[in-house]
Amino acid sequence: MESFKIKTGIYFGEGSLQYLKEIKSKRVFIVTDPFMVKSGAIDKVTEMLQDVEYTVFSEIVPDPPIELVVRGIEEISKFNPGVLIALGGGSSIDAAKAIMDFSKKIVSLEKMEFIAIPTTSGTGSEVTSFSVITDKKKGTKYPLVSDDLLPDVAILDPELVKTVPNVITADTGMDVLTHALEAYVSTDATDFSDALAEKAVVLVFNNLLEAYENGENMKAREKMHNASCLAGLAFNAASLGLNHGIAHVLGGKFHIPHGRTNALLLPHVIEYNADITGYSNTNFSEAAKRYCNVARILGLPSSNPRMGVRSLINEIKKMQKQMNMSTTLKSCGVDTKDVQSLKDEIGELALLDKCTKTNPKVPTKNDVIKIVEIIME
Numbered sequence: 001m002e003s004f005k006i007k008t009g010i011y012f013g014e015g016s017l018q019y020l021k022e023i024k025s026k027r028v029f030i031v032t033d034p035f036m037v038k039s040g041a042i043d044k045v046t047e048m049l050q051d052v053e054y055t056v057f058s059e060i061v062p063d064p065p066i067e068l069v070v071r072g073i074e075e076i077s078k079f080n081p082g083v084l085i086a087l088g089g090g091s092s093i094d095a096a097k098a099i100m101d102f103s104k105k106i107v108s109l110e111k112m113e114f115i116a117i118p119t120t121s122g123t124g125s126e127v128t129s130f131s132v133i134t135d136k137k138k139g140t141k142y143p144l145v146s147d148d149l150l151p152d153v154a155i156l157d158p159e160l161v162k163t164v165p166n167v168i169t170a171d172t173g174m175d176v177l178t179h180a181l182e183a184y185v186s187t188d189a190t191d192f193s194d195a196l197a198e199k200a201v202v203l204v205f206n207n208l209l210e211a212y213e214n215g216e217n218m219k220a221r222e223k224m225h226n227a228s229c230l231a232g233l234a235f236n237a238a239s240l241g242l243n244h245g246i247a248h249v250l251g252g253k254f255h256i257p258h259g260r261t262n263a264l265l266l267p268h269v270i271e272y273n274a275d276i277t278g279y280s281n282t283n284f285s286e287a288a289k290r291y292c293n294v295a296r297i298l299g300l301p302s303s304n305p306r307m308g309v310r311s312l313i314n315e316i317k318k319m320q321k322q323m324n325m326s327t328t329l330k331s332c333g334v335d336t337k338d339v340q341s342l343k344d345e346i347g348e349l350a351l352l353d354k355c356t357k358t359n360p361k362v363p364t365k366n367d368v369i370k371i372v373e374i375i376m377e
Contacts, residue, residue: 004192004237008127012156012226014218019155020048025082025113028054031072031096032087041119041160045087055079060088063134063251064095072099077107084112090123097131097149116151119160121224122172122259124179124232126154134252141252143354156229158222166212170323173208173224175259176200178243178266179231184294185273185287186238186358196234198297203227205298212323242363243269245356246371249349253342254334263325264375267313272371273361274309287360330377339376343369
């Protein structure tokens with residue numbers, strides 16, 4: 001027996017921040033990053049909190065470390081709020097999830113309403129039971145997975161993403177695409193997750209370049225925000241795959257933005273998963289057929305899985321080029337000698353990552369190393 005559940009209530013479109021006026025609690029704890037405060041973006045949230053006492057924990061940094069979560073737990077336990085609001089990108093939402101969950105378990109705080117407000121269109125963290133926390137000492141990212149991490153409410157207001165720089169728009173947009181494609185070929189994929197993933201892919205291909213080139217286009221921004229959420233719902237149900245398994249390790253070791261790391265890997269992981277060998281072989285894998293179906297949905301040449309997979313990979317590479325994205329670790333500023341010295345550890349850690357378990361093709365350590373070597377330089 002299988003199941004599909006959506007716990008999070010989703011408010012989307014321009015003006016959706018108005019939902020915050022409905023908050024009944026008198027105490028609100030806001031988790032965000034310093035830029036949200038400095039830029040004034042947080043004012044769009046606080047001005048909606050009428051007759052409410054609130055405090056702001058604005059220490060969130062990219063790849064939030066365990067120590068930061070501990071500080072957040074200390075602050076939230078002092079304030080004892082009825083509502084927790086996470087404002088920001090994936091790092092802020094992930095940190096807020098960990099702070100909320102551990103504060104209930106460690107200091108026995110009562111249940112808080114958890115509202116997630118993403119300010120980038122990428123992680124889908126506002127509707128997922130995943131949180132990624134970094135152990136800086138070990139240089140490793142740890143995915144936490146629990147339905148207790150799911151927000152009660154997600155607010156997708158495109159007003160909060162219209163000023164996102166085009167470089168971040170590219171990184172986060174490719175993260176959305178990776179989420180959708182990995183969910184689509186996951187061994188845990190269902191008809192329900194497929195529907196969400198397919199729609200997310202179409203929205204990305206139809207709107208990402210426009211959002212990158214013209215950030216003021218609110219329609220493109222809104223569609224990418226929705227795509228991010230849809231892809232989040234898809235992978236929350238179906239999980240992900242090897243792309244994320246490797247990306248978590250590379251991001252932890254070399255501090256490359258998560259979406260950029262996913263984009264580096266995506267064409268090569270698709271080729272690996274499709275596992276098409278020889279022009280005479282017509283015994284195509286299920287993953288190859290699924291990638292081909294994506295190509296068909298996008299209107300790309302796809303008369304057979306071999307052509308469909310190649311068309312999809314080429315279209316992804318074309319989009320990366322149009323957005324001036326790095327395609328190698330070296331172009332991301334990583335010393336390839338460091339990668340070489342750590343490749344065995346990278347291979348081992350990627351196989352242990354929870355996301356890798358649902359990859360359509362069971363990888364070996366050598367498979368991981370070969371993929372990493374392809375993207376080195």
